[in-house]
Amino acid sequence: MTVPWSQFLGRNLTLATGAAILGLFLLVALAAPLIAPYDPIYQDAAVRLAVPSLAHPFGTDNFGRDIFSRVLWGTRIDLQIAVIGVAFPFLIGTFIGTIAGFFGGIVDTIFMRLVDIILAFPFLVLMLSIIAILGPGLSSFYIAMALVGWVSYARLIRAQMLVLKNSDYAVAAVSLGFSRSRIMFRHLLPNAIAGSIVFSMSDAVLVLLSGAAISYLGLGVQPPVAEWGVMVAEGQSFITTAWWITLFPGLSIVVLAFGFSLLGDGLGEWLGVRE
Numbered sequence: 001m002t003v004p005w006s007q008f009l010g011r012n013l014t015l016a017t018g019a020a021i022l023g024l025f026l027l028v029a030l031a032a033p034l035i036a037p038y039d040p041i042y043q044d045a046a047v048r049l050a051v052p053s054l055a056h057p058f059g060t061d062n063f064g065r066d067i068f069s070r071v072l073w074g075t076r077i078d079l080q081i082a083v084i085g086v087a088f089p090f091l092i093g094t095f096i097g098t099i100a101g102f103f104g105g106i107v108d109t110i111f112m113r114l115v116d117i118i119l120a121f122p123f124l125v126l127m128l129s130i131i132a133i134l135g136p137g138l139s140s141f142y143i144a145m146a147l148v149g150w151v152s153y154a155r156l157i158r159a160q161m162l163v164l165k166n167s168d169y170a171v172a173a174v175s176l177g178f179s180r181s182r183i184m185f186r187h188l189l190p191n192a193i194a195g196s197i198v199f200s201m202s203d204a205v206l207v208l209l210s211g212a213a214i215s216y217l218g219l220g221v222q223p224p225v226a227e228w229g230v231m232v233a234e235g236q237s238f239i240t241t242a243w244w245i246t247l248f249p250g251l252s253i254v255v256l257a258f259g260f261s262l263l264g265d266g267l268g269e270w271l272g273v274r275e
Contacts, residue, residue, distance in 0.1 A: 015266020018201075021259030029075040038066040040073040040226040049242045059244035061234060070226035071248050077227045078208060078256065081138070085207035086200050088146035093153025094189070094196060100154065101161025101192075102184050108158070115151045123148060127210065128219065136219040141211060152203065153196050160192030194271040201264025205257040212253055228253050 028035075044064035052059040058067035100111040118126070127144045134140035164170060165188060173183045214220035215229030223230055228249035235245025 012266050012269055014262050015270060018259050018262030018264070018266050021255065022263060025075055025079060025256055025259065028072055029079050032072045032076060036066075036069040036072045038069040040070045041065065041224045049238065052244055058248045059242065061231075061245045062238060062242070065224075067231070067244060067248055070231060071228070071252055073226040074228045074231065074249060074252070075256075077138075077221055077225065078211065078229075078253070081141070081211035082204045082208045082256070082260065084142055085145045085149070085211060086204045088142060089149030089203070090153055090196065090200050092146060093150035093155075094157050094193065096150065097154035097157025098161055098184050098189055098192075101158035102165055102180070102188065104162070111154065112158075115154060118148060118151050124210065124213070127214070128217070131214065131219045136222060138221060141214055141220050145207060145210075149203070149207070152199065156196045156199060157189075157192055160195065161188060164188045164192055198264055198268045198271060201260050201267060204260040204264075208253065208257050208260070 042065060044060070046064065047056065047060050048064045049062055050056050050060040050064075056066050056068065058071060060066055061070075096111055100108045126148050127141075130144035130147060131140045134143060161184075170183060170188060173187050178187075211220055212227075212229030212232070215227050216233040218233070221227035221230050223234070231249035232246045232253075235242065235249075238245055
């Protein structure tokens with residue numbers, strides 16, 4: 001008997017907690033223009049480095065900008081980084097892994113040697129190299145993630161396809177004369193993709209931290225746009241005198257990453273996937 005979704009969430013506390021955290025961040029991102037008390041890039045020299053107070057709950061930075069408002073607006077950018085930064089590698093890797101695993105032979109060899117080449121380089125170094133060539137900005141970050149991040153998904157899907165293509169229902173589909181594309185994408189892929197879905201939640205944590213790191217190094221989101229990695233970088237010079245500049249965006253990164261991690265663990269339990 002199928003367990004109702006609401007009852008399952010009640011039993012799977014990990015999944016429910018992760019979904020609640022991400023849902024809260026999504027609401028904050030959507031409502032940021034309504035609930036942010038100040039313009040995130042407005043500078044008020046009269047309140048530079050103001051400590052947290054009722055007027056400025058998270059204090060202000062060295063330009064007099066309200067940290068609370070910048071954290072709220074930054075939620076939009078960092079959620080976008082986590083989602084888009086995972087979506088393109090997921091789609092590319094799933095397609096390549098499906099083709100390589102199903103056809104095998106020379107096709108599989110070519111794609112897997114490409115995977116080996118990419119894995120030969122440290123992830124962050126390769127990311128930085130691509131972004132340095134393309135120029136700083138979010139678009140460059142997404143392109144770099146798409147070019148580097150797909151390999152993990154390709155390996156996961158390929159491993160599943162190598163097993164499933166020899167299953168009884170796959171052999172039956174071939175004997176019934178179904179096309180290769182139908183067998184791959186309608187019969188095999190839905191049964192092979194669960195592990196990749198669970199992994200994508202953990203990968204979102206890596207993408208989020210990578211985006212913050214890239215912005216911290218000045219190659220991602222460019223000031224004065226409110227983004228948590230940029231805010232941490234801007235506050236590092238004041239860490240001993242104005243700790244709130246880095247504390248609140250840093251905590252936001254940790255909590256959002258924690259939410260993705262919990263959601264991944266909960267989905268793994270639900271789908272019966274063990275990492």
